[in-house]
Amino acid sequence: SLVNGEPTINGLSLVNKTFFVSESTVNQSATIFENGLSLVNGSGSEKLVYFGADQISETSITNGSLSTINNGISMVNGISLVNGLSLVNGLSLVNGVPLVNAISLVNGLSLVNGISLVNGISLVNGISLVNGVPLVNSESSALVNGFNNILVILNEGDAQLSEPIDIKPINVITGVEAGTQYIIPGGFLDTNFTINYVPTALEILPADLLITTLDTAITYGDETPVFEGEISGLQYTDTVEEVFPEGLIYSLECSECGVGESPYLISASAGGVSSNYNVTFANIGLLTVNSFPLTLKADDAIITYGQQEALNFTATANTAELPFGEILDDILGEISFTPADACTSATEISIIPNTSVSNYDITYESGELTINKADLSIEVISTYIFEGEAVPSTVEVITTGLVCDDNAPTVTSFTIADINGIPQTGILPAGEYSITADISTLPGYEQYTIASIPGQLFVNPIVGCNNRIKASDICQTPATLAENPSIKTLLKFEYTNSLDIPVYIPNGPKNRLRGNAIFVGSPPELFLPGTHTFEIYTDGNRLQWEVITNGCNSASKSANGSNADPCSTSLMVDSSAFNAGIPDLGPEMKVYPNPSSDYITLYLGPSGASAKLGIYNEVGQLLLTNEFKEGIYPEVQVDISGLKSGILLFNLEQDGNATYFKVIKE
Secondary structure (H helix, E strand, O other): OEEOOEEEEOOEEOOOOEEEEEHHHHHHOOEOOOOOOOOOOOOOOOEOOOOOHHHOOHHHHHHOOOOOOOOOEEEEEHHHHHOOOOEEOOEEOOOOOOHHHHOOOOOOOOOOOOOOOOOOOOOHHHOOOOOOEOOOOOOHHHHHHHHHHEEEEEEHHHHHOOOOOOEEEOOEEOOOOOEEEEEEOEOOOOOOOEOOOOOEEEEEOOEEEEEEEOOEEEEOOOOOOOOOEEEEOOOOOOOHHHHOOOOEEEEOOOOOOOOOOOOEEOEEEEOOOOOOEEEEEEOOOEEEEEOEEEEEEEOOEEEEOOOOOOOOOOEEEOOOOOHHHOOHHHHHOOOOEEOOOOOOOOOEEEEOOOOOOOOEEEEEEOEEEEEEOEEEEEEEOOEEEEOOOOOOOOOOEEEEOOOOOOOOOOOOOEEEEOOOOOEOOOOOOOEEEEEEEOOOOOOOOOOEEEEEEOEEEEEEOOOOHHHOOEEEEEEEEEOOEOOEOOOOEEEEEEEEEOOOOOEEOOOEOOEEEEEOOOEEOOOOOEEOOEEEEEEEEEOOOOEEEEEOOOOOOOOEEOOOHHHOEEOOOOOOOOHHHOOOOOOOOOOOOEEEOOOEOOEEEEEOOOOOOOEEEEEEOOOOOEEEEEEEOOOOOOEEEEEOOOOOOEEEEEEEEEOOEEEEEEEEEO
């Protein structure tokens, strides 16, 4: 500080003050280079003596107290050394101070052993601080008096020496911090001059310090990293902590930094800065936010070809924890997959990438798709030919189960077998055969499991009129139908087939009902051997059935239904005799299909014993009877197409035994 224009430290004026230092203190001090400083035109090996400002006070100088800033260093007044009265931390110096032998009186020793703090010279910028006024007297007392303004820097070890202490003059600078510092020249003893010492002000400007923020990168969701900056311009051994006691502060303009607006500018600032520096912040560093890596895999799935139900494909991410607690469904929305429906032959499930997702680098992986085959049935429609005709090359089929707008297959090959399952070819004798579509040559239907359902091929015999199908009887009974209020009568027609093979006559001009009656039902088309009945509902008006058999041009006609005799309505069987389900008919008896809408095939066994069949409704009313001759047909067909839908009760008598079972008429 300045007091009355004079630089002072702790109230002690530095004007007309000069400094000496003991040689041992110089020797134990570090060099300029070791202290992190440099001298212009210096080598860096010059010694630098640090001493604390707490030593420059009247009390410290008088007591020779050791510095609390620089341990082991003390300062005394030069005149006390001449008189041998100085103390170093309370210890008297031995032998006084042999000044004449310690310093040169001929040459100015402001630089002793090259020790200097200002540009390596004893005088600042070459300007002498000695006023050049000669001393009046040159006695030894004048030399002694010259020590009045000398301050001597000693160390604790000097007080322990038994030999005289060598002291040397030293130039002093009050500090190297930015601001106004003072240079005090080293002492100069010469009896020819009155020497005054004038401190010279030295203005130390703050150094420029540049903080440049550095680029860095994170992955979306990472915690904000510890940013770094490149620091240029630190002087001496200064550290960042010393220059910025409150630390450097790095900041961003985002908290949950996303990829979309990346990169982000990294800004640096500081709450407190050392006055030794002019700090410039170059905020050019950028934070790059990279996408969060995410793998999304389609889950394996099993579907059925052409299924109508939603596929409901799903996907699984490789991690359940997403950045910032985000939810996968919120990020991706509804995930779309291929294939989009079950009309496909694909073997993989692929995820359609969502291009609108930010912050994530999504890798999509396919899942395995297993496609079960759809069920497809190809049923041959029963047909007929006449004895002696060639087997038809095309037969009508019904295809059930097609999906995905697939075209119905074209069947060009059929297999024909007799009632024993033996394949037949060529011209077939009259009788009943099974005809089955050959599906082995149907390409393009690999996605289906195909069931081939056989139909019947009837080879009608050519008969005379004596063996024609006869309309043998008719009777009537009152009846109603809820769905048709005009119905009043149920006609029961009876026919007789005297042949030992069934005869197939389709409904039409050779097998029809004629009259003015309103009726419900139709005549059977398959006429089994024996005597059988079928029923037709009417409104009571005139109705007649006529049938023409191949080989006889004369129709067999029934009586007019309006004049028919009443039918017997007595119960021929107790309905409680039928069990609740379809019984086990034994290994030699089978009934199929069940349910059925038209024909029931009854397998009587290889013995071919004669049999009698009665068909009843649920209340036990007889609807139809059939008799089968012995030893001719192990398998017979029963036409139930003319009966009402519901549960039919079958009573089969064979070899004196009665078997009861139920058939569902669709």
